[in-house]
Amino acid sequence: LTGVGLRPGAIGRGLLRPGPQAHPFCYGQAGAGQFPGTGDLFASVVLGAMLRGEPLETAAQRAAEFVQRCAAHTLALGTPVLEGVQFEPLLGELMQR
DSSP states (O other): OOOBOOSTTEEEEEOOOSSTTOSOEEEEEOOSSOOTTHHHHHHHHHHHHHHTTOOHHHHHHHHHHHHHHHHHHHHHHTOOGGGOOOOGGGHHHHHTO
């Protein structure tokens, strides 16, 4: 998994599925850096959401938003980008939905 950057200053996720809208994309503002491990975090949140019964598109949207919040939190802490995102303090958010 990797971010999809088809627009300047934006990063998003894309899904591949059969049907008329085979490639739906969702974008958010690109952060100030590229963090290692965000693909793993994204995939984990998607899987967890799907195991809780959410459809793929909803799970992917939840994961994209969570990864963005984790990146913003990490930047606010001043953690070096190469140390990855500091997601642990935010894990409780995933259980509240």
